[in-house]
Amino acid sequence: MIPLIVFLIFVAAVLGLSFVLGSKAKSASGYFAAHGQVGWFVNGVAFAGDYLSAASFLGICGMIAFYGYDGFLYSIGYLAGWVVALLVIAEPIKRLGKYTFADALDSQFNSRGIKLAAAISTLVVSLFYLIPQMVGAGALIKPLLGLDHHWGVLIVGSVVTVIVVTAGMVSTTWVQFIKGSLLVIFCAMLTIAILARGFRVTMTEVPTTPVTAVDPKDVPTGGHVIAIAGLPPGVDSTGPLGPIAFLQRINDVTVLNWKKAGDTYTPEVREAKSLMLPGGSPTFKGIRSEKLSDRLDFISLMLALFAGTASLPHILIRYYTVKDAAAARRSTVVGIAAIGFFYVLTLYLGLGALTSGLLNPADSNMSAPLLARSFGELPFAIISAIAFTTVLGTVSGLILAATGAVAHDLMENVFSIKFSDTGKVRAAKVSAVFIGVAAMVLGVLFKDLNASFLVGWAFNIAGSANLPALVMLLFWKRTTKQGIAAAIAVGLVSSLGWVLLSADAFAKVYGLDPAAAPAPFSQPGLITIPLGFVVLVVVSLMTKPRSQ
Amino acid sequence: MSQSEESALRSHTSPTERANARLGLVLFMLYCAVYAGFVGICAFSLQTMERQFLGVNLAVVYGFGLIGFAFVLALSYTWLCKRDPEESGRQ
Numbered sequence: 178m179i180p181l182i183v184f185l186i187f188v189a190a191v192l193g194l195s196f197v198l199g200s201k202a203k204s205a206s207g208y209f210a211a212h213g214q215v216g217w218f219v220n221g222v223a224f225a226g227d228y229l230s231a232a233s234f235l236g237i238c239g240m241i242a243f244y245g246y247d248g249f250l251y252s253i254g255y256l257a258g259w260v261v262a263l264l265v266i267a268e269p270i271k272r273l274g275k276y277t278f279a280d281a282l283d284s285q286f287n288s289r290g291i292k293l294a295a296a297i298s299t300l301v302v303s304l305f306y307l308i309p310q311m312v313g314a315g316a317l318i319k320p321l322l323g324l325d326h327h328w329g330v331l332i333v334g335s336v337v338t339v340i341v342v343t344a345g346m347v348s349t350t351w352v353q354f355i356k357g358s359l360l361v362i363f364c365a366m367l368t369i370a371i372l373a374r375g376f377r378v379t380m381t382e383v384p385t386t387p388v389t390a391v392d393p394k395d396v397p398t399g400g401h402v403i404a405i406a407g408l409p410p411g412v413d414s415t416g417p418l419g420p421i422a423f424l425q426r427i428n429d430v431t432v433l434n435w436k437k438a439g440d441t442y443t444p445e446v447r448e449a450k451s452l453m454l455p456g457g458s459p460t461f462k463g464i465r466s467e468k469l470s471d472r473l474d475f476i477s478l479m480l481a482l483f484a485g486t487a488s489l490p491h492i493l494i495r496y497y498t499v500k501d502a503a504a505a506r507r508s509t510v511v512g513i514a515a516i517g518f519f520y521v522l523t524l525y526l527g528l529g530a531l532t533s534g535l536l537n538p539a540d541s542n543m544s545a546p547l548l549a550r551s552f553g554e555l556p557f558a559i560i561s562a563i564a565f566t567t568v569l570g571t572v573s574g575l576i577l578a579a580t581g582a583v584a585h586d587l588m589e590n591v592f593s594i595k596f597s598d599t600g601k602v603r604a605a606k607v608s609a610v611f612i613g614v615a616a617m618v619l620g621v622l623f624k625d626l627n628a629s630f631l632v633g634w635a636f637n638i639a640g641s642a643n644l645p646a647l648v649m650l651l652f653w654k655r656t657t658k659q660g661i662a663a664a665i666a667v668g669l670v671s672s673l674g675w676v677l678l679s680a681d682a683f684a685k686v687y688g689l690d691p692a693a694a695p696a697p698f699s700q701p702g703l704i705t706i707p708l709g710f711v712v713l714v715v716v717s718l719m720t721k722p723r724s725q
Numbered sequence: 726m727s728q729s730e731e732s733a734l735r736s737h738t739s740p741t742e743r744a745n746a747r748l749g750l751v752l753f754m755l756y757c758a759v760y761a762g763f764v765g766i767c768a769f770s771l772q773t774m775e776r777q778f779l780g781v782n783l784a785v786v787y788g789f790g791l792i793g794f795a796f797v798l799a800l801s802y803t804w805l806c807k808r809d810p811e812e813s814g815r816q
Contacts, residue, residue: 246784246785246788249785249788250767250788252788252792253763253788253791253792256791256792256795257756257760257791257795259795259799260753260756260795260798260799261753263749263799263802264749264750264752264753264756264798264802265749265750265753268742268745268746268749269742269746272742421779421780421781424780424781424785425779425780425781428780453782453784453785454771454774454775454782454784455767455771455774455784456767456771464767464768464771465771472768472769475764475767475768476764476768479760479764480764483760502742502745503806503808506802506803506806507803509799510799510800510802510803513795513796513799514796514799517792517793517795517796520792521789521792524785524788651746652746652750
């Protein structure tokens with residue numbers, strides 16, 4: 178009940194804010210870009226609120242708690258992408274664009290082909306990112322607030338649609354600012370609590386026989402510390418530890434977890450030290466494989482995380498909300514500070530969950546909230562509510578990006594529908610409602626799909642379709658409009674085609690034998706990102722004017 | 726608009742913008758090399774990641790190092806970036 182109350186307070190606050198700010202978003206400039214008047218600090222924290230999705234918070238913590246270091250690989254890759262955003266993209270995209278990233282790509286060409294390709298790319302990437310957020314909202318609401326899946330989807334979809342419709346980028350910015358601040362502050366507090374507790378033995382009689390649990394209530398709890406090497410006799414706790422000592426002492430800890438196979442849970446005793454190396458999870462097992470293709474799959478994913486961040490449309494549009502290039506730079510630095518700090522915390526949160534004694538072996542996404550429960554019901558309530566609101570901040574950014582692609586890029590620029598300024602805002606609001614409803618329908622339809630891998634695909638597609646066009650436009654004078662349109666189209670189709678023919682899609686989407694998949698490895702970025710660059714160069718050279 | 730005009734437009738950036746872009750690319754290449762080193766060690770020399778530094782393995786040290794290095798580069802870039810006289814005038 179307490180998580181529901183905390184969540185409702187947050188929702189009431191952001192909805193109230195949206196209605197208050199509604200008057201500031203009556204023009205297209207206000208609706209799509211908050212008049213370019215957002216302060217660089219607020220924008221920087223809003224970057225964090227936009228970017229740190231449920232996958233970042235619950236997914237990474239859960240992955241570290243279940244498989245150790247591998248979750249931290251995502252933290253490293255997700256943050257590295259921001260270096261590309263700051264050093265390569267931020268300043269020029271602010272200078273060249275207006276409302277959408279298609280504006281920047283097309284700023285010197287006035288090409289329908291570029292606008293169409295960029296709009297479709299925005300919609301595809303946003304969709305791939307949106308589905309896991311909505312499914313995640315549904316999956317979270319049952320354990321957190323006690324409601325059914327479709328209620329989670331409907332609540333998030335409705336609240337976000339209202340936020341976007343009432344005040345567009347103005348309210349979205351503040352929702353993301355509040356969410357980003359809450360997430361970083363409370364995760365920091367939780368980390369301090371973890372360090373203050375240190376490691377303590379939570380189980381002395383270690384079970385050896387499997388347990389069958391059909392009812393979720395009967396699932397055994399894992400994450401128990403059963404031994405800590407180096408403690409004096411009679412002592413069962415390390416006491417408070419510093420940040421470095423915590424990472425040193427984890428090597429002395431032995432934990433008990435439960436391995437799930439159907440409804441049967443088998444006890445598994447492991448030294449935590451063995452979990453502190455990459456390659457222990459199903460996602461990154463290729464690191465320890467002898468097959469080159471498995472290692473290339475890992476490299477490809479890390480490349481996609483690196484290249485994809487700076488190409489995500491919902492991130493790029495945030496550069497139009499500040500007044501100039503210097504503010505764009507500063508806000509990215511604030512974003513990197515907040516996001517980087519959060520990702521450092523994820524390692525402590527994940528290891529804290531691993532040793533909390535409250536790990537649910539049936540649901541890795543609950544690891545962070547259950548870690549909070551090990552400190553009491555109030556921390557659990559707050560972290561649960563924050564977990565749910567992480568979805569709000571990210572989904573509002575995604576819907577706004579998709580809305581810009583539909584109303585500004587497609588309707589006005591591609592199909593040449595003439596709008597007055599207020600008419601354009603009205604069209605955007607109607608689009609937001611349709612996109613919000615579509616998001617809710619997809620969230621319910623894909624209920625049973627383990628959709629978290631779609632985020633990785635979104636990074637691959639964004640990196641393949643958008644990054645080559647952005648980078649070459651900025652740094653290669655011979656780039657032509659045909660080259661840009663072709664690079665986006667080829668990057669989009671090749672990466673999308675690759676993921677749909679991958680072993681991951683065969684196993685997780687179609688339910689087919691993954692060995693039958695024609696793609697040699699699941700993550701396409703290693704091939705399709707360079708392909709985008711090659712296509713752009715070749716097409717630009719083929720279409721350059723004779724005078725050049 | 727002809728394509729030669731388009732190219733001319735695109736190249737018409739201020740010296741400040743060009744200097745900032747060059748600085749950004751240099752720092753980007755630096756980070757790329759460090760990031761590629763991390764991914765390469767993970768993929769092709771995993772046992773190297775087991776090496777201990779102050780009781781913590783290289784995988785953790787390198788991972789934290791990459792996050793910290795990103796922040797240091799971000800601060801350095803902002804510090805070193807030049808500002809357009811027009812932008813400065815608006816402050």
